[in-house]
Amino acid sequence: MGKVTGFKEFERQDESYTAVQERVGHYKEFTVPLSEAEITKQGSRCMDCGIPFCHSGCPLGNLIPDFNHMVHQGEWQKASWILHSTNNFPEFTGRLCPAPCEKACVLGIIAEPISIENIEKNIVERAFQEGWIKPQPPKTRTGKTVAVVGSGPAGLAAAQQLNRAGHTVTVFERDNAIGGLLRYGIPNFKLEKEIIDRRVAILEAEGITFKVNTNVGVNYDINDLKAFDSIVLCGGATQRRSLPTPGADADGVVQAMDFLTQQTKVVFGEKIENQVLATGKDVIVIGGGDTGSDCVGTSNRHGAKSVTNFEIMPKPPVGRSESTPWPYWPLQLKTSSSHKEGVERNWLINTKEFIKDANGKLTALKTVNVEWKMVPGQAPQLIEIEGSEKIWPCDLALLALGFTGPEKTLAEQLGLETDFRSNYKANNYQTNVPNVFTAGDMRRGQSLIVWAISEGREAAREVDLYLMGTTNLPTKEGGDLPPL
Structure with missing residues (x-):
C-alpha cells in the first residue's frame, strides 16, 4: 500500500488556512487546499501495515489503505469507488470528523499519522468535480414504504441505503x-450548506422524498x-443541558445552539427577530467542546469585544496522555481554527452565579476555581478552591454544555422503551415495537458524525432484513462495492 518508502521520504502536510484577519470577515470555508501532487504524496505515506489499525479506529470501517493506495497511483475514480463503498457522505466526514482513524494509524507510533481525513475530502471533491x-x-x-424521522447524517444514511434496497423512503424534518x-x-465556515444541498x-434524484417543516407527533399525526x-427514528439527542x-x-444567558442556528439562518437571508449578537460584547462561552469552539468562531465574526472560554475539566496534555495510549482515542489538547482566531481559554473553573442588573440583563459572571479529587472505586469529586472566586465582566454567556439525550415526544406517542439516559432502547437497532427502528444519537447518545452515518447504515440493513427476510445491504465487516 502506498510507496514502500513513502513514509520515510515525505512529511505530513495539512491544509493551511487563510489569514485570521481575512477569514473572520465572512462565513465561508477558509481552508487552502493542497495541490494534487502534494495529496498524492500524502497517499504515498501510507505504510504497508501488517494490521491497519485505522480500520478499528473508524466507526465506518473505511478501507483506508485501499483508497490511499489509489490516490498514490493517481487512480482517483477507483479511490472514490472504494471510499463510497463504506461511507455515504465523505464530504461531511472529510470536513468535520475528528478522525479517530488517524489516532489509530500505525505510522502515528513513530511519526505524524497519515492525513486520512484530508485525503478523504480531496477524493470526494474530485469525484463531484469529475461527475x-x-x-x-x-x-x-x-x-414497501419506510419513514425516516430526522435528516441528520444518520437519517440520510439510512434513507439512502433503504432506497437503494428498493423501498420507497420518505424523510421527515421538523x-x-x-x-x-x-x-x-x-457553522457555515466549517461546512458550507451548498455541500449538503449538493x-x-x-x-x-435517487427517489427519496423529503418533507420539511414536518414535526412528527406535533404537526404531523403519529397515526x-x-x-x-x-419507521426509522433518527431525531438525534437534542435535549439541551442547562446550568442550575x-x-x-438573565437576559444574555443563551443556549449555544440557538446562537449558532440563528446565525446560519441569517447567512442564508432569513430575518431573525431579536437575533442574539456578540457584537461589541464581552462574551463567555461555557463548555470546551466543538460547539464551544464554534461559538468562539461565530463571536469573533460578530465582532465581539472579548471572547473567553470556560471548561470545568483539567487542561489536557499537549501530547497523548499515558492514560490513552495508541491506538486509543487520546486525551490530548485540541486547538481549533476558531481558538486561533482569538480566545482566552480557562480550565478547572466553575460558574457560581450569573450576575444581572435591575432590568434582568446579564452584566457579569462569578466563578470559582476547582479541582477533581480522584478516589479509587468512587465517582470523581469536584472540590472548590477556597478564596479563588472571581468576577468576570460579561454581556453574553453562551451555554455549550452538550445534550442530555433525545426528546421524549416520539417515544411516548409510539410506546417505546428508553434507558436511564432517555436514549431509545433498541436491540440491533430494533425497538420494542417491531417495525420501529432507531439509530444515531437518538439510540447511542450524543456522538460523532461518523458514528451517525455508521448507525444509519447498520439500521438500514436491519430494517431491510425485517421487511424482506433477507438483505444484500453491506455491513462494516464487508459487502459488495457499489457500481464503478
Missing part, C-alpha cells in the same frame, strides 16, 4: 431545510406515521 458521483436509483421497487445538526448546528439533490411499513446556577434566567 463521478451520480444518482443510483434502484432498478426495482419492493412495494426544520425548514434538510441536514439536521449539519445544517444548523455546524448531496440532497443526489438523494432526491399517519404508523401507516408506513417501517443562580441568575441563569
Whole structure:
C-alpha cells in the first residue's frame, strides 16, 4: 500500500488556512487546499501495515489503505469507488470528523499519522468535480414504504441505503431545510450548506422524498406515521443541558445552539427577530467542546469585544496522555481554527452565579476555581478552591454544555422503551415495537458524525432484513462495492 518508502521520504502536510484577519470577515470555508501532487504524496505515506489499525479506529470501517493506495497511483475514480463503498457522505466526514482513524494509524507510533481525513475530502471533491458521483436509483421497487424521522447524517444514511434496497423512503424534518445538526448546528465556515444541498439533490434524484417543516407527533399525526411499513427514528439527542446556577434566567444567558442556528439562518437571508449578537460584547462561552469552539468562531465574526472560554475539566496534555495510549482515542489538547482566531481559554473553573442588573440583563459572571479529587472505586469529586472566586465582566454567556439525550415526544406517542439516559432502547437497532427502528444519537447518545452515518447504515440493513427476510445491504465487516 502506498510507496514502500513513502513514509520515510515525505512529511505530513495539512491544509493551511487563510489569514485570521481575512477569514473572520465572512462565513465561508477558509481552508487552502493542497495541490494534487502534494495529496498524492500524502497517499504515498501510507505504510504497508501488517494490521491497519485505522480500520478499528473508524466507526465506518473505511478501507483506508485501499483508497490511499489509489490516490498514490493517481487512480482517483477507483479511490472514490472504494471510499463510497463504506461511507455515504465523505464530504461531511472529510470536513468535520475528528478522525479517530488517524489516532489509530500505525505510522502515528513513530511519526505524524497519515492525513486520512484530508485525503478523504480531496477524493470526494474530485469525484463531484469529475461527475463521478451520480444518482443510483434502484432498478426495482419492493412495494414497501419506510419513514425516516430526522435528516441528520444518520437519517440520510439510512434513507439512502433503504432506497437503494428498493423501498420507497420518505424523510421527515421538523426544520425548514434538510441536514439536521449539519445544517444548523455546524457553522457555515466549517461546512458550507451548498455541500449538503449538493448531496440532497443526489438523494432526491435517487427517489427519496423529503418533507420539511414536518414535526412528527406535533404537526404531523403519529397515526399517519404508523401507516408506513417501517419507521426509522433518527431525531438525534437534542435535549439541551442547562446550568442550575443562580441568575441563569438573565437576559444574555443563551443556549449555544440557538446562537449558532440563528446565525446560519441569517447567512442564508432569513430575518431573525431579536437575533442574539456578540457584537461589541464581552462574551463567555461555557463548555470546551466543538460547539464551544464554534461559538468562539461565530463571536469573533460578530465582532465581539472579548471572547473567553470556560471548561470545568483539567487542561489536557499537549501530547497523548499515558492514560490513552495508541491506538486509543487520546486525551490530548485540541486547538481549533476558531481558538486561533482569538480566545482566552480557562480550565478547572466553575460558574457560581450569573450576575444581572435591575432590568434582568446579564452584566457579569462569578466563578470559582476547582479541582477533581480522584478516589479509587468512587465517582470523581469536584472540590472548590477556597478564596479563588472571581468576577468576570460579561454581556453574553453562551451555554455549550452538550445534550442530555433525545426528546421524549416520539417515544411516548409510539410506546417505546428508553434507558436511564432517555436514549431509545433498541436491540440491533430494533425497538420494542417491531417495525420501529432507531439509530444515531437518538439510540447511542450524543456522538460523532461518523458514528451517525455508521448507525444509519447498520439500521438500514436491519430494517431491510425485517421487511424482506433477507438483505444484500453491506455491513462494516464487508459487502459488495457499489457500481464503478
